[in-house]
Amino acid sequence: MRAINLPTDLLRAFVSVIDLGGYTRAADALGRTQPAISLQMKRLEELLDAKLLAHEGRELKLTEEGEALAVYARQLLRLNDEAVAKLKGRAAKGQLRVGLPTDFSVAFLQDSIIDFAGEQAKVTLSITCDLSRKLLDLLHADDLDIVIALLARDKNPYLVRSWDERPIWAVAKDFPVNKSVAVPLVTHPEGCEYRRRMTAALRAEGRDWRVAYTTPDIGGLQRAVSAGMGVTALTRKTVLPDMRILASREGFPAMEPIHIGLFYKHQRLSGAGLMLVDSLIARMDEAAEPAPTKASAAR
Known part of the structure; x- marks a missing residue:
């Protein structure tokens, strides 16, 4: 199969449309025109042969394919922007508002954030602990920058990574x-x-x-x-x-697994935010339950 390369400028436009809620706002943020953003979206859909965005009334929604691509797009943009920041020697600074759920084990995440704060003296951190659905509402309203939360049962437009945990x-x-x-x-x-x-x-x-x-x-x-x-x-x-x-x-049967996600709006996130995201992903990967081996699964 012929390799398909996804240009980061198309992915950045796509994520900006999602995060900012429309073509016009994405165009303003990226210094482009609205028709230029529309052409980029068309080009991306042509590359993937998939419909990514759809209008429901006046609201722009992700299709199933669009939601799947958004997860990869955020990861690719994070790696791209981290590489640029590292090679250009940009220091982390500014304020970060982080949301952690009360209904998940947050101690090891708090330790990761505290370690990050100790290493980045120019970053001011503000942490909010609440139920997952409330944290996601705050992220949607731009009142939080980064959220660890339980996945919603329907759409998760700002999802970057996810992990499973069995209670x-x-x-x-x-x-x-x-x-x-x-x-x-x-x-x-x-x-x-x-x-x-x-x-x-x-x-x-x-x-x-x-x-x-x-x-x-x-x-x-x-x-x-x-x-x-x-x-x-x-x-x-x-x-x-x-x-x-x-x-x-x-008399206590196994419970359904919990699906935990890392969420943020890439267009709204600073370089310091990307550095913290990298630290949180590493900590969550370390904490993830190992997948069962063939031998253990057969028992």
Whole structure:
């Protein structure tokens, strides 16, 4: 098959149209005319033989092919811009607003951000922790620059990379498990994907449950579980030494995996932002659960 090269100027125009919400705004940001941006989009679609953008009323939407390309386009542009910044010796500076989810293990991500801040004295960081859907709303409104969040169930237009994490059942080591009583859940507020997965798994198992403790804070959730308030869903990185993991034989079936994503608008992101993104991707790749081998999958 003949190799197809995707010019970065076409990818930059494509991502700018997405991030800025239209051809005219993309043209202004890139110093081009609106017809020039339209021609670039047409050229990109011709190269890939795919429709990438479609109008729904007055709103511009990504097609399925467009959403798939957007993920690759952001990665290619990030590598391109990082290479240019490194070779030209540009220093990181400015303010970065980062969103981290309360419904995912954020401690190791906070460590990565703190390390970055220590290395980049001219960068001012502001971190917001909230439910994933709220963080994505803030990114959409340009109130955050970079977000780690659980993937939405429909469209994820600013997605750059994604990882899978399977939640596990955790309880205090001395907590008595009684299958004849309703499971006391320690959970984040309504709207949390971990909460939804816990209740869905118990419902499928035919087990009753009740909410024993609700907190928006991962630390508060961990303390409540350690104190014996009930059962919760955690990632392996947030299980504390005084907890134990519950198994399916105890009436706690496997939960659906969580899909975590890194999101940003490339056109809005500074060189400092790209450097932090690179650090976060490296940390998330290190933390990702290894894919099962053929031998383990066969067990």
